Amino acid sequence: MASLTELENLVAERTREFRALKQRAAEQKVVGEPVAGAGLVQVDTAGRLVGVEFDLRKVRSLDERRLGRLLVDAIRAAETKAAAVRDVLLGETP
Amino acid sequence: MHVLDEIDAAVRHHSARRRQLALAQAELAERRFTDEVPDVVRVTVNGAGELLDIELAPGCLDADRRPHLLGDRITAAVAAARRKAAGAAREALSELIGERGAAWITGGDAEPEPPPRGRRSAPEDQGTDEYFEDKDSSGFLEEQPWRP
Numbered sequence: 463m464a465s466l467t468e469l470e471n472l473v474a475e476r477t478r479e480f481r482a483l484k485q486r487a488a489e490q491k492v493v494g495e496p497v498a499g500a501g502l503v504q505v506d507t508a509g510r511l512v513g514v515e516f517d518l519r520k521v522r523s524l525d526e527r528r529l530g531r532l533l534v535d536a537i538r539a540a541e542t543k544a545a546a547v548r549d550v551l552l553g554e555t556p
Numbered sequence: 557m558h559v560l561d562e563i564d565a566a567v568r569h570h571s572a573r574r575r576q577l578a579l580a581q582a583e584l585a586e587r588r589f590t591d592e593v594p595d596v597v598r599v600t601v602n603g604a605g606e607l608l609d610i611e612l613a614p615g616c617l618d619a620d621r622r623p624h625l626l627g628d629r630i631t632a633a634v635a636a637a638r639r640k641a642a643g644a645a646r647e648a649l650s651e652l653i654g655e656r657g658a659a660w661i662t663g664g665d666a667e668p669e670p671p672p673r674g675r676r677s678a679p680e681d682q683g684t685d686e687y688f689e690d691k692d693s694s695g696f697l698e699e700q701p702w703r704p
Contacts, residue, residue, distance in 0.1 A: 501627070510635070511631055511634045511635065512631070513627065513628075513631055514628075514631050515627050516623070516626060516627055518617075518624065521617060521623075526612035526613065526614055526616060526617065527611075529612055529617075530609070530610040530611055530612045531610075533610045533630065534607055534608070534609060534610050537607055537610075537634070538607060541607075
């Protein structure tokens with residue numbers, strides 16, 4: 463018969479595995495954020511930038527300096543959204 | 557030593573470690589890490605991996621500079637800068653809380669190479685894609701020689 467400690471360890475191990483599975487599932491979701499109508503940045507719920515797409519006809523109306531600033535803003539906004547999505551998926555909202 | 561003294565010492569030790577960790581994290585946040593694709597993009601992040609700046613080179617959107625690759629180049633530069641930051645953070649924090657704790661805080665190897673995306677992810681399309689990239693870079697698609 464298993465001791466209480468063994469049962470506790472088993473529960474802790476299964477809990478860790480379940481959390482890891484949820485984490486992996488959450489990382490599959492991607493959040494997009496537009497870049498001033500000239501593109502789209504995509505961030506996964508782990509906070510990784512996974513893609514940047516441009517509409518090449520529209521993006522040429524922006525100068526490089528402004529486009530760089532818009533990209534930083536869009537990526538930060540996508541990261542904020544992605545963190546909120548991750549919290550919901552992992553059940554960590556209050 | 558009385559048990560209450562032991563608890564008090566443990567609490568003080570824990571508080572000191574927390575202060576050291578907070579200090580190390582604050583120092584990391586002040587550090588800057590960059591990665592760049594020469595003549596295209598330069599990305600700067602801080603030691604916490606927060607994106608601070610994306611500097612695009614003048615003319616990087618010109619037709620002869622392969623602007624259709626710009627998004628992938630930016631993505632790769634951001635990932636590389638963050639990998640550098642995570643490596644430095646892991647090194648700095650592991651002295652305080654051990655390698656496992658530092659890997660946990662910095663997300664381990666949570667910034668892998670970005671996966672291949674879009675059309676280039678289909679192996680059967682690669683030949684066609686490269687063909688048109690070469691044509692595009694040499695100006696073929698802009699010239700439209702059949703027009704008067």
